[in-house]
Amino acid sequence: MNRDWIATARTLSQALPYFQRFVDATVVIKLGGHAMGSDEAMDEFARDVALMRQVGVNPVIVHGGGPMINKMLGRLNIESKFVNGKRVTDEATMEVVEMVLSGIVNSDIVQAISEQGGRAVGVSGKDSGLIICDQEDPELGLVGRPTEVNPKLLRDLAEKGIIPVIAPLGMGRNGETFNLNGDTAAGAIAAALKADRLLLLTDVAGVKNAQGEVLTELTAAQIREMVADGTISGGMIPKTQTAVDAVEGGVRAAVILDGRAPNACLLELFTEHGAGSIIRKG
Numbered sequence: 012m013n014r015d016w017i018a019t020a021r022t023l024s025q026a027l028p029y030f031q032r033f034v035d036a037t038v039v040i041k042l043g044g045h046a047m048g049s050d051e052a053m054d055e056f057a058r059d060v061a062l063m064r065q066v067g068v069n070p071v072i073v074h075g076g077g078p079m080i081n082k083m084l085g086r087l088n089i090e091s092k093f094v095n096g097k098r099v100t101d102e103a104t105m106e107v108v109e110m111v112l113s114g115i116v117n118s119d120i121v122q123a124i125s126e127q128g129g130r131a132v133g134v135s136g137k138d139s140g141l142i143i144c145d146q147e148d149p150e151l152g153l154v155g156r157p158t159e160v161n162p163k164l165l166r167d168l169a170e171k172g173i174i175p176v177i178a179p180l181g182m183g184r185n186g187e188t189f190n191l192n193g194d195t196a197a198g199a200i201a202a203a204l205k206a207d208r209l210l211l212l213t214d215v216a217g218v219k220n221a222q223g224e225v226l227t228e229l230t231a232a233q234i235r236e237m238v239a240d241g242t243i244s245g246g247m248i249p250k251t252q253t254a255v256d257a258v259e260g261g262v263r264a265a266v267i268l269d270g271r272a273p274n275a276c277l278l279e280l281f282t283e284h285g286a287g288s289i290i291r292k293g
Contacts, residue, residue, distance in 0.1 A: 029281040034067035036207035041197035043075035061129035069169040075193035076116040100153040112178040135178040139164040144181035144189040155189025160203035198253040202260030212270030217288030
């Protein structure tokens with residue numbers, strides 16, 4: 012008998028306890044970076060998500076789309092302005108952001124999941140009052156901060172076996188459309204759903220210590236200490252803050268993992284060793 016077949020069967024057998032562990036669990040996945048960078052990566056991600064749904068997990072996808080937005084703004088000759096590294100979103104920019112996120116990117120992800128046998132539907136944070144926002148900073152224009160998440164729509168879809176794919180847009184209290192940071196939106200949705208896991212797919216292997224080693228398990232207190240002493244810096248600060256806010260908001264655990272790694276989500280959920288840095292409240 013072929014050794015590869017035996018190895019595959021053994022892997023499936025070893026995964027059984029984890030399949031059982033995550034039956035009916037809600038897993039919110041922030042999709043961005045390299046996982047959206049090629050058709051092959053998107054197909055692999057979509058296959059993993061379809062498998063998760065097949066074995067009883069309730070995945071909820073929140074996606075970004077910064078590079079696609081930049082490309083479309085350039086094509087339309089709309090200049091981007093930045094304040095403290097954040098894009099100023101005026102009305103013209105907001106129209107492009109909504110078109111790209113809710114239209115192009117969201118539709119591509121839904122199609123990819125459907126082609127792998129999953130049932131997916133695209134929504135935005137504006138639908139059914141899913142995400143209500145306040146303005147984050149007047150200097151940034153139409154950039155929002157989630158203040159209220161109403162997850163009934165997502166629960167209704169999960170009950171029907173449908174995978175929600177969410178564009179990170181929100182609605183203001185006066186009907187404005189706000190652009191949201193994808194990680195922030197995912198964290199707020201995960202907290203509202205009291206999700207079992209929040210998976211933040213990034214372009215690094217996880218949170219590293221001062222020696223450059225990936226730390227597999229962390230607490231919220233340890234994250235704060237590492238930010239304070241400079242071990243966590245740069246773009247990892249907002250990601251770890253999202254993870255801490257999520258676990259303190261009711262998410263059982265948040266994981267920062269490398270979305271470039273093959274089958275990263277499956278490795279994290281269904282193997283003993285996981286695939287990134289898992290962060291718990293305490």
